[in-house]
Amino acid sequence: MALDLTTAWALLLAFAVFVYVVLDGFDLGLGILYPFFPSKHDRDLMMNTVAPVWDGNETWLVLGGGGLFAAFPLAYAIILPATYPLIIAMLLALVFRGVAFEFRWRSTSRFSRWSWDMAFMGGSTVAALAQGMTLGTLLQGITVEGRAYAGGWWDWLTPFTLLCGVAVVAGYALLGACWLNLKTDGPLQERARWLARIAGLVTVGGIVAVSAATPFLETAYFERWLAWPGILEVAIVPVLVGVLTLWLARSLTSGKGPDWLPFVLALGLFLLCFAGLGVSMWPYVIPPSVTLQQAAAPESSQLFMFAGAVVLVPIILAYTAYAYWVFRGKLKPGEGYH
Amino acid sequence: MDTFLGLDATLLARIQFGFTVSFHFIFPSISIGLASYLAVLNGLYLWTRDGVYLRVFNFWVKIFAIAFGMGVVSGIVMSYQFGTNWSVFSDLAGPVVGPLMAYEVLTAFFLEAGFLGIMLFGRDKVGPGLHMFATAMVAVGTAISATWILSVNSWMQTPQGFGINADGQFIPEDWWAIVFTPSFPYRLAHTLTAAYLTTAFIVGGVGGWQLLRGRAHNPAARRMFSMAMWMIVVTAPLQVMVGHEHGLNTLEHQPVKIAAMEGHFHSHEDGAPLILFGLPDQAAGEMRYELSIPHLSSVIFGLGWNGAMEGLDVVPDEEEPPVAVIFWSFRVMVGLGFLMVGAGLWGLWARWRGHLYASPWLWRAMVAMGPSGLVAVIAGWITTEVGRQPYVVYNQLRTADAVSPLGASAVGWSLIAFIVIYFAVFGAGVLYILRLMHREPDMGEDDADAEPGPTRAAGITPQQQMDRGRAAPAE
Numbered sequence: 001m002a003l004d005l006t007t008a009w010a011l012l013l014a015f016a017v018f019v020y021v022v023l024d025g026f027d028l029g030l031g032i033l034y035p036f037f038p039s040k041h042d043r044d045l046m047m048n049t050v051a052p053v054w055d056g057n058e059t060w061l062v063l064g065g066g067g068l069f070a071a072f073p074l075a076y077a078i079i080l081p082a083t084y085p086l087i088i089a090m091l092l093a094l095v096f097r098g099v100a101f102e103f104r105w106r107s108t109s110r111f112s113r114w115s116w117d118m119a120f121m122g123g124s125t126v127a128a129l130a131q132g133m134t135l136g137t138l139l140q141g142i143t144v145e146g147r148a149y150a151g152g153w154w155d156w157l158t159p160f161t162l163l164c165g166v167a168v169v170a171g172y173a174l175l176g177a178c179w180l181n182l183k184t185d186g187p188l189q190e191r192a193r194w195l196a197r198i199a200g201l202v203t204v205g206g207i208v209a210v211s212a213a214t215p216f217l218e219t220a221y222f223e224r225w226l227a228w229p230g231i232l233e234v235a236i237v238p239v240l241v242g243v244l245t246l247w248l249a250r251s252l253t254s255g256k257g258p259d260w261l262p263f264v265l266a267l268g269l270f271l272l273c274f275a276g277l278g279v280s281m282w283p284y285v286i287p288p289s290v291t292l293q294q295a296a297a298p299e300s301s302q303l304f305m306f307a308g309a310v311v312l313v314p315i316i317l318a319y320t321a322y323a324y325w326v327f328r329g330k331l332k333p334g335e336g337y338h
Numbered sequence: 339m340d341t342f343l344g345l346d347a348t349l350l351a352r353i354q355f356g357f358t359v360s361f362h363f364i365f366p367s368i369s370i371g372l373a374s375y376l377a378v379l380n381g382l383y384l385w386t387r388d389g390v391y392l393r394v395f396n397f398w399v400k401i402f403a404i405a406f407g408m409g410v411v412s413g414i415v416m417s418y419q420f421g422t423n424w425s426v427f428s429d430l431a432g433p434v435v436g437p438l439m440a441y442e443v444l445t446a447f448f449l450e451a452g453f454l455g456i457m458l459f460g461r462d463k464v465g466p467g468l469h470m471f472a473t474a475m476v477a478v479g480t481a482i483s484a485t486w487i488l489s490v491n492s493w494m495q496t497p498q499g500f501g502i503n504a505d506g507q508f509i510p511e512d513w514w515a516i517v518f519t520p521s522f523p524y525r526l527a528h529t530l531t532a533a534y535l536t537t538a539f540i541v542g543g544v545g546g547w548q549l550l551r552g553r554a555h556n557p558a559a560r561r562m563f564s565m566a567m568w569m570i571v572v573t574a575p576l577q578v579m580v581g582h583e584h585g586l587n588t589l590e591h592q593p594v595k596i597a598a599m600e601g602h603f604h605s606h607e608d609g610a611p612l613i614l615f616g617l618p619d620q621a622a623g624e625m626r627y628e629l630s631i632p633h634l635s636s637v638i639f640g641l642g643w644n645g646a647m648e649g650l651d652v653v654p655d656e657e658e659p660p661v662a663v664i665f666w667s668f669r670v671m672v673g674l675g676f677l678m679v680g681a682g683l684w685g686l687w688a689r690w691r692g693h694l695y696a697s698p699w700l701w702r703a704m705v706a707m708g709p710s711g712l713v714a715v716i717a718g719w720i721t722t723e724v725g726r727q728p729y730v731v732y733n734q735l736r737t738a739d740a741v742s743p744l745g746a747s748a749v750g751w752s753l754i755a756f757i758v759i760y761f762a763v764f765g766a767g768v769l770y771i772l773r774l775m776h777r778e779p780d781m782g783e784d785d786a787d788a789e790p791g792p793t794r795a796a797g798i799t800p801q802q803q804m805d806r807g808r809a810a811p812a813e
Binding site for chain 1: 403421428430437442447452459460463510511676742773
């Protein structure tokens with residue numbers, strides 16, 4: 001494949017979505033794990049581990065959406081109507097969880113704090129579920145006629161999309177638990193490790209189930225993954241998933257090794273899933289109807305933006321890293337930012 | 339025809355966009371102004387070491403955090419509204435407006451979000467210099483954000499620099515022309531000034547409230563009221579002038595919008611009157627119960643006593659925007675603008691007479707006018723957005739042809755969900771903000787932080803105050 005501008009944009013967008021998953025994944029995961037930490041003390045601490053950075057984390061979602069709009073407007077114009085209820089649910093869920101960061105500290109009654117806890121928990125879970133189901137909808141194929149979505153209004157709701165949704169919820173919970181393992185100590189850390197093992201099991205189960213189902217969704221997927229001799233090349237992805245899974249399990253159960261290791265290994269699992277998605281979907285942006293080239297914005301649009309993006313994205317990564325550096329280390333109880 | 343509660347999908351999508359964008363824009367118009375105000379306060383504190391500035395900063399930074407958070411989450415919604423409800427617009431205009439919005443994300447959203455955490459929580463972690471830098475970056479980010487999104491809006495109002503391809507897509511040909519359309523500088527100046535003025539009235543209203551509560555002895559309450567009154571006396575007349583220039587620009591590029599704003603159903607060959615009030619009857623093409631001043635509209639637009647102005651009769655009926663809405667929203671905006679100038683002059687007079695802190699009626703007026711900027715901003719946007727109908731890209735793409743192929747019930751139900759959830763969630767947020775506004779700013783009796791001393795100490799003290807302030811309600 002020649003590295004033309006459209007391919008470069010596809011890679012850049014994939015990068016933006018992956019950074020979003022890296023950063024907001026654990027962030028949403030904390031909300032998903034809220035039910036397992038009933039005490040106010042633990043919940044305060046959990047929220048404070050991300051309070052200074054959550055805005056920036058969610059901005060990558062805006063870049064993913066905005067970048068798709070700019071570089072592949074046709075894909076944006078088809079995918080969003082096709083997954084309309086999921087997108088609306090995700091946006092409203094993000095409203096609930098986003099405001100909880102401030103509102104929770106402003107509550108004066110037990111009831112209102114409970115309400116914002118529920119908003120954080122429910123919002124995070126629904127957002128993760130909707131993201132997973134959107135991915136599933138895309139993967140199972142979207143019906144297109146002309147330049148518009150032409151499927152039914154419930155196409156997004158199938159056992160496969162639900163499976164993808166649950167897998168993403170579990171995956172984010174795994175990232176959240178590994179993040180807590182990194183940022184806290186004492187009993188909270190103990191519980192986080194225990195939850196990470198459970199979430200890890202469910203996540204890997206989800207990965208296996210989604211991977212097993214995918215080749216049977218489209219013949220193109222089947223040939224990509226299971227036909228000889230290509231299988232020799234693509235098989236490296238599932239093999240690496242197996243290796244990382246064992247390594248993660250060992251690092252979580254032994255309790256030895258640095259606290260950042262499980263988090264990095266969990267991110268590695270996500271990266272492999274991403275690679276797997278790339279193998280399945282390439283060269284389509286909307287399988288099986290629209291290729292990246294068909295959906296691409298004209299060169300003048302892509303070039304104008306690309307010039308800025310190659311300069312700005314590294315700068316953004318630098319100051320984002322700086323913000324994480326400022327708030328690095330274990331969070332001590334009572335070290336409330338609020 | 340496919341309808342939901344008697345409304346078709348296009349109208350529902352327009353209501354949904356209007357509702358979500360109006361709700362959203364309330365928060366940026368506060369946070370653009372407050373971010374700059376906070377940067378100024380922090381800078382003045384570091385420069386003068388006067389602890390009062392720091393206490394005013396600490397009072398407003400918590401309000402800013404809530405407003406900013408609500409702006410972020412309602413803004414994420416906006417970035418997806420184009421695709422969910424306006425997919426044909428996204429497909430056709432995406433090549434032009436998409437990159438501008440991507441630049442907004444890359445140059446503004448990340449900057450604001452990346453430095454917000456340090457601004458809010460990092461004063462004693464990074465030291466005063468870097469904290470000041472972070473605070474300034476947040477302020478700069480809000481202004482850059484406004485610049486890009488107004489460039490998008492201005493292109494949709496006065497499009498240029500594009501061609502059209504076989505699929506009907508707008509293809510960018512000259513980016514300079516696209517970013518700097520004829521209406522852009524005026525719209526940007528008018529909107530930024532509006533954000534600063536809106537914030538000045540909110541700060542002034544809260545200052546007035548504090549003084550009315552018998553807190554005239556609190557230096558922080560006096561300081562915020564005084565600063566707001568200075569800001570208003572400068573900004574309000576400036577905004578009237580900027581608005582006037584924007585109007586002249588609109589007359590040049592969108593004369594039909596001006597005809598609707600002025601309520602001119604008929605063309606006037608020898609001097610158009612300024613209609614102060616009246617009841618527009620669009621079906622009949624008449625202004626009923628008109629109260630007007632002859633020739634004044636032509637004079638205001640610089641056309642001379644007998645200057646000719648075209649009315650809505652020069653365009654076919656289906657090219658007319660809905661007149662009544664913008665006739666009234668325009669009058670609300672302008673009326674509030676002149677009241678604001680009056681409030682500024684009143685404050686100046688009270689200050690000159692030396693009783694700025696002994697004028698309960700001025701304080702009451704300022705409390706009453708606290709939200710006036712927000713109302714004026716929404717009224718202004720209604721005027722300009724409804725005024726370019728029936729087009730979404732002016733004279734190029736009709737709104738009705740830009741909508742997503744969705745069923746009316748899908749749009750209708752999501753609209754209901756947005757309305758219910760926005761009122762519940764943002765209602766709670768407004769309640770929390772009002773509560774913070776009601777609380778008395780720190781008195782700072784010891785004034786230890788006013789002493790010039792090691793910068794480290796100045797960094798620690800406010801953090802402890804913040805912790806105390808935040809810990810209390812959470813317990």
